[in-house]
Amino acid sequence: MQIIETDKAPKAIGPYSQAIKHNDFIFTAGQLGIDPATGKLIDDTIESQTEQTMKNLNSILKEAKASFSNVIETTIFLTDLNNFKIVNEIYAKHLNGHKPARVTVQVAGLPLGGKIEIKMTAVV
Numbered sequence: 001m002q003i004i005e006t007d008k009a010p011k012a013i014g015p016y017s018q019a020i021k022h023n024d025f026i027f028t029a030g031q032l033g034i035d036p037a038t039g040k041l042i043d044d045t046i047e048s049q050t051e052q053t054m055k056n057l058n059s060i061l062k063e064a065k066a067s068f069s070n071v072i073e074t075t076i077f078l079t080d081l082n083n084f085k086i087v088n089e090i091y092a093k094h095l096n097g098h099k100p101a102r103v104t105v106q107v108a109g110l111p112l113g114g115k116i117e118i119k120m121t122a123v124v
Contacts, residue, residue, distance in 0.1 A: 008059035010034035013111060019060050026064045026122040028059060030077065031056040032114040046115045047090065048085040053118050054094040061122060068095045070122040076104040077117040 003025065004019035012018060012029065019028040025073050032035025033042045034056065040053040061067055078087065084104065100120075 004060060004064045006059050006063035008036060008055040008063070010036045010039060013039075019064055021064050024123050026066055026070070026120075026124065027059065028057060028060050028082055028120045030058070030075075030119040032110065032112060032117050034112070034114075037118040040106040041112055042117075044115075046080075046086055049115050050090040051085050054090065055121055057118060058094070059114075061120070064122070064124070066122045066124045069098050070124055071095070071098065071100045071120045072123050073104045074100050075119050076102065077107045077109060077110060078104065079115050081106045081109055083115065085101055091118075 001018045002021040004021055005017065009018055009031065016029050019026055031053050033052035034040065035042050035052060036056070042048045058068065059072065076087065078084065
């Protein structure tokens with residue numbers, strides 16, 4: 001088992017790792033729209049937070065020698081399912097035609113008051 005960490009994604013805000021690589025699998029922790037440089041949410045819009053979340057996940061996958069094309073499963077947590085369409089558009093742009101299995105759920109709240117959190121499982 002290998003711990004994956006990069007300074008190009010936010011440091012963990014709790015007792016967990018950005019990702020774990022085990023055999024051929026990469027399991028990312030849930031990522032929020034946190035700016036790695038400041039440790040704070042990028043801003044209060046779903047668009048910006050989704051963009052930053054995807055950038056953070058991309059950085060973690062790169063550190064693990066993978067990319068979005070290696071992702072086999074994604075879970076998206078939203079505080080408002082009315083943002084589903086906006087999130088889908090941004091998510092699809094980053095995955096560039098790749099369509100892993102996915103679950104999207106609405107939650108009562110997320111850390112730091114975030115609007116979105118995404119976790120991914122990839123295989124290399």
